[in-house]
Amino acid sequence: MTTSPSGGSTAGSADAEKKLRPGRTNATKQKLFEASMDLIGERGAAGVTVDEIATAAGVSKGTVYYNFGSKSDLIAQLLRHGVDILMARLLSVRDDSADPLAAMEEMIGQAMDFMAEYPSFARLWVSENWRTPSEWQDTFAELRGRLLAVIGSAIDGVAAAYPVDPGVSRGSLETAIFGACFVVGLDRQTYNPERTREQSVAAIMASMRGYVVKQPPAQA
Amino acid sequence: MTTSPSGGSTAGSADAEKKLRPGRTNATKQKLFEASMDLIGERGAAGVTVDEIATAAGVSKGTVYYNFGSKSDLIAQLLRHGVDILMARLLSVRDDSADPLAAMEEMIGQAMDFMAEYPSFARLWVSENWRTPSEWQDTFAELRGRLLAVIGSAIDGVAAAYPVDPGVSRGSLETAIFGACFVVGLDRQTYNPERTREQSVAAIMASMRGYVVKQPPAQA
DNA sequence: CTAAATAAACTGACCGGTCAGTTCAAATAA
DNA sequence: TTATTTGAACTGACCGGTCAGTTTATTTAG
Known part of the structure; x- marks a missing residue:
């Protein structure tokens, strides 16, 4: 497994370790948030595939799993x-x-x-x-x-x-x-x-x- | 294809042709309604499989498709x-x-x-x-x-x-x-x-x- | 009254296809 | 250098829908 940041699932919602590396992750996470918000809002959590989310965000599937541990974790965040x-x-x-x-x-x-x-x-x-x-x-x-x-x-x-x-x-x-x-x-x-x-x-x-x-x- | 009754999707809710054959269909439909109501309420329409619904209703998958045209039709009814x-x-x-x-x-x-x-x-x-x-x-x-x-x-x-x-x-x-x-x-x-x-x-x-x-x- | 016929109701194995999740070597940026 | 991203391959499970065949109740024929 790569060294995914993934983000704490139960963190106090404030971005705790955001500063480790501004990098591209935050921008990528933002894009993934927006894309998945729309898709999941339209078709429901179970009705959307990770591939779709990745494509809609203009990102590869691997990136989703690099930034989030799982589909479930993505939705929780x-x-x-x-x-x-x-x-x-x-x-x-x-x-x-x-x-x-x-x-x-x-x-x-x-x-x-x-x-x-x-x-x-x-x-x-x-x-x-x-x-x-x-x-x-x-x-x-x-x-x-x-x-x-x-x-x-x-x-x-x-x-x-x-x-x-x-x-x-x-x-x-x-x-x-x-x-x-x-x-x-x-x-x-x-x-x-x-x-x-x-x-x-x-x-x-x-x-x-x-x-x-x-x-x-x-x-x- | 067998002669599925399937039931009118846009019927006025009143059971129109109920008397043709009392049969088991109405009882079966009722069981399917109850089972799918619970399952779909819990896990969402997309999160439930037709197999699960059939099993929960004590019926085979084929029966679901005999009584309803599709999973979608089942949910509409x-x-x-x-x-x-x-x-x-x-x-x-x-x-x-x-x-x-x-x-x-x-x-x-x-x-x-x-x-x-x-x-x-x-x-x-x-x-x-x-x-x-x-x-x-x-x-x-x-x-x-x-x-x-x-x-x-x-x-x-x-x-x-x-x-x-x-x-x-x-x-x-x-x-x-x-x-x-x-x-x-x-x-x-x-x-x-x-x-x-x-x-x-x-x-x-x-x-x-x-x-x-x-x-x-x-x-x- | 009984046996054959009929059709509704039901079965469950099966098929083509999809999906979440994993892995990884290579590319790209800070 | 190091963090981040890519893209593609792969797996193992699962899923909606189909279909040929079986059961069951009712009707009809003898």
């Missing part, structure tokens, strides 16, 4: 890569103590932009996320937790500034909003391209507005 | 089969003119029950629904439309009885709720089995409550 991008966008929303509801809205807007820009990643996510015994179970659990934490803290912000319905659990609401972002974004891409970003955001925000109670807290 | 079940449940909700919001809530509850009972179908749906050039594009478009129509009319019912936010388009809201049902149901199954049915319904219903305006119609 691809998931981290996508989540890193999404996380960066979500965290770019200033958590100013102004209106937490507005912050939430901006976050959802960022998510919608991400879905529009990386629809293939969104497809990959929803395609593989809920598979029961999956090779990426642990990867998904970790990444999902990281994303939900961000949404959760945004919800907390709202709950701290407004009276909210105690009958709605934070966890379920996180899930509903998180999932709605993916689904609404994908649906727009696939079936309703005429729908605007604002319409989509408004539809998802409806659940937040329903979360804050109409009348001042009944009594609870 | 499987999708219709699942949607028929879900539709029946959604339509079982009495559309009494009482409280449309309560009707909506019951419908979401029915959807949650369905997701709990057929999680594999839900996984199959979200896995394949948004694939761009897919063999089942048309099938999905049709079935999606049928389901959305039911949800849409429930939303209409609410909009007719309450003052609603005109800034939220009906279509986007349909999508958000529809998608949330799948995602919340799957997430409960996969990551949060401790969550109750009521919590999940409440989280999804939040978007309906946010859809009806708090104060009597502002002015629009």
Whole structure:
């Protein structure tokens, strides 16, 4: 076997040993990420061959196995890569103590932009996320937790500034909003391209507005 | 070739020529549906072999091709089969003119029950629904439309009885709720089995409550 | 009532082809 | 020099689909 760098599968997503040699690897990895994102998003992880990915990236099959240990490892790193991008966008929303509801809205807007820009990643996510015994179970659990934490803290912000319905659990609401972002974004891409970003955001925000109670807290 | 029945792919879901010969075919098809639902839900359409499906159904590979024209056809009919079940449940909700919001809530509850009972179908749906050039594009478009129509009319019912936010388009809201049902149901199954049915319904219903305006119609 | 005939339902071995993964010597760049 | 990439070959397993033949239930003929 050659001296493949391969990259840590369970690394903290930050590029740990990137600096060893800038070389061409990072550019190659990037190309492989982009190519495989599209292909896998379209036909599913199992429906795409390594040869196809290599060809689409303008690279040889050997290079794939030089940069990644396996097809499975490539996909795991691809998931981290996508989540890193999404996380960066979500965290770019200033958590100013102004209106937490507005912050939430901006976050959802960022998510919608991400879905529009990386629809293939969104497809990959929803395609593989809920598979029961999956090779990426642990990867998904970790990444999902990281994303939900961000949404959760945004919800907390709202709950701290407004009276909210105690009958709605934070966890379920996180899930509903998180999932709605993916689904609404994908649906727009696939079936309703005429729908605007604002319409989509408004539809998802409806659940937040329903979360804050109409009348001042009944009594609870 | 033998005289395969194969079943109409675009039939209106009602069993048309069931009586010609009771035979074993219907029972066999049912077994194949159940087996493939589970397997495909777990590992994806491309990740399951016809041999596996046949074995799981306690039937030979040839029987699969006797009852269905191809693996693809099996899956298309499987999708219709699942949607028929879900539709029946959604339509079982009495559309009494009482409280449309309560009707909506019951419908979401029915959807949650369905997701709990057929999680594999839900996984199959979200896995394949948004694939761009897919063999089942048309099938999905049709079935999606049928389901959305039911949800849409429930939303209409609410909009007719309450003052609603005109800034939220009906279509986007349909999508958000529809998608949330799948995602919340799957997430409960996969990551949060401790969550109750009521919590999940409440989280999804939040978007309906946010859809009806708090104060009597502002002015629009 | 029984045996032959018929057709639906089913079987499983088989085929052409594909795929993930491995290896490696040679080429190419930093 | 050394890290990186190439491209091609090879393997061993697997896969979708086919097909000639077998079982099973029902019908028909004697």
